[in-house]
Amino acid sequence: MNKTVLIVDDSDFVVQMLRFTLEQEGYTILAGIDGRDALKHFDGQPIDLMITDLHMPVVDGLELIRWVRLNAAYQDMPIVLFDSNNTHDAAYLERSGATALLSKDKMGETLISTVKYIIG
Secondary structure: OOOEEEEEOOOHHHHHHHHHHHHHOOOEEEEEOOHHHHHHHOOOOOOOEEEEEOOOOOOOHHHHHHHHHHOOOOOOOOEEEEEOOOOOOHHHHHHHOOOEEEEHHHHHHHHHHHHHHHHO
């Protein structure tokens, strides 16, 4: 069975890059342009992992994570939060509610290994 990954980023380039990379590995991809847009995917369908940018207009990554963690159907879903800042530590990760924190600059190098580690 294919695993489904939701990618949330306000950059179409980033979404398409992540989509291409993950589809090559056999994952099914859903996408949202910001946190509010991503909410349309939380309609009861299975989502195995969400990858979200921290900084987005309308609803940012932290607000989206808070909503997901309050939604009983998705509260245990693994979430990868990525940021171009790369100054956050383990305490920040724990407070954010994310499962993993990745640097946007190194996303290409670590994306596949992180996704495979988290959901197979």
